[in-house]
Amino acid sequence: MQLTREELLEAYRRMKRIREFEERVNVEFSNGNIPGFVHLYAGQEASGVGICMHLTDDDYIGSTHRGHGHCIAKGCDVEGMMLEIFGKAGGLCGGKGGSMHIADLDKGMLGANAIVGGNPPLVVGAALSAKVNKTGRVAVSFTGDGGSNQGTTFEALNMAVVLNLPAIFVIENNGYGEGTGVDYAVGTKDIAGRAAGFGMPATTVDGTDFFAVYDAMREAVDRAKAGNGPSAIVTEAMRYFGHFVGDPEIYRAKDEVSKLRDEKDPLAIFRNRVTEAGLLEASQLDQLDREVLAEVEKAVEAASAAPFPSVDQLETDVYVTYP
């Protein structure tokens, strides 16, 4: 473990930000304040943050329909995100994208993506840019157990090996693809083996353990930056919410989520580790908790007060130029 105290605090801040953001989006959606539908990342915080703590704004990530956590982990502005999810002008995408399409290219966040398996080919492209333009950047694809069944993911894994690209494929196994369990829908117990089958190193880690994810990612980043090609990391962490908010979750045992919250809470695991090791004081983390709560409250207040985009925005932003 080579993290400084500042880095540890930052990691916890991002994980807490994701947790409180998602818990609040759940409430706001259930109260009818958010149009459309939303997919929440709570329970998987250590995966996104353990990965993104290795990245700067210059590095790229591609995300999924369950993308809020990746956005926050990559440093997207929480208020801009909340406005976007509320469909408001001033949101990160001007209210034109919504929950499933939040992007912030200035932060290297190439977009949440509502198509399962949609981003791995795009991330291959970002890695290709890094290689051709010799920028030293890396490109990370987040996909899930469901995405690991998609042909696009297989094509991307193979292409990244063939072209020897600085790409990292993070496959987050959260136990379910929509309402169907992994044991049914994924034809192998070893998702990492799929990536390995295309000729890249692939490892599986506990996605509730920030440090396990962080360590695996360090190896992958080192390898990519040394010009040795892509890697894959499977992180295992189940989601606290349904596929979407409002999902009755009849496919889950009644006590599954409460057990997860009691026993596999990435934030509690992190907090225990760093306080027991004497790396951080509980009071420091308590202080961060309060700051993050205030931040999320402020974001919701701003999103509630902001106007929707004016109708004259309907036909803008389709093309850069169109006669």
Added chain:
Amino acid sequence: MPKKSVRQAINEALRQEMERDPTVVIIGEDVAGGQGGSGDVDAYGGVMGVTKGLIGTFGPDRVIDTPISESAIMGAAAGAATTGLRPVAELMFVDFLGVCFDQIFNQAAKFRYMFGGKARTPVVIRSMIGAGVRAAAQHSQCLHPIFTHVPGLKVVMPTNAYDAKGLLIQAIRDDDPVVFLEHKTLYDIEDDVPDEAYTIPFGEANFTREGDDVTIVGFSRMVHIANEVADKLEDKGISVEVIDPRTTSPLDEEAILESVERTGRLVVVDEAPPRCNLAVDVAALVADKAFGSLKAPIKRITAPHTPVPFAPTLEDAYIPNAGRVEAAVHEVLESGGRAAAE
């Protein structure tokens, strides 16, 4: 001015743009070919030899041979375009769209809008369209209407070597995703093509024949058939105007409307099947905006609502030909239309 084929014109456009801009790369299946084989690299230079010789100049980092993985090719090109390259991705046959449409129409085409105007995706997708070489149902389609339908894409269909070079250079320099569709029967057609680089703006139709009696709007190879009919009828004293829109998105509506307002008669020729194709689109445009000028009903000449057949007799019957176009011209000329009703 030197004579060059469509094939040479496209190759020259690629070479000149790659020399000018180091971020322009070519990516696709067998764009060079021969990688990993026991023989020579650049064995293919593209399935029609269009990209031949480029890898020798620019190397494998910029002329990028890929596995046969169309989704990964299109996605990689789109992702690279948003992050600092100007890829020219080759889809080989447009029929292969079937395995990679998501990366084009859900991803590349929508980034700019979904992301609130912040993304630029300067990718060119080159592909071949068209029947006429006995390639049967999965290598012969004209799918330009599908691309034209998708907001966020621009669609280009060059019909001659001069246009091919100017339109492709425009496409590469353009900051939006451009689908560049080459008709596979036109590669050997030669024209005067300047050696230097030049661009042709999108949305500006080319009047390939000027006339006063009937307007024919044709797309891709159909422009040549329309020209043939116009030349034949000129000898009989019938004056036919032929419009090649060159791009279907954007579409030069003004040129079409201006012409029909003068001639009062319209025949539209599209090699795509009849439902929701460009003939329908142009006919609807004119019916909506120039109805008062029409002296006869609009005629649409298209392929039938069938897959492209293999047998020569059937494929020849599938493709709109000069005879059908000429008959349509006579029909609109002889139609009593509203003049008779009035």
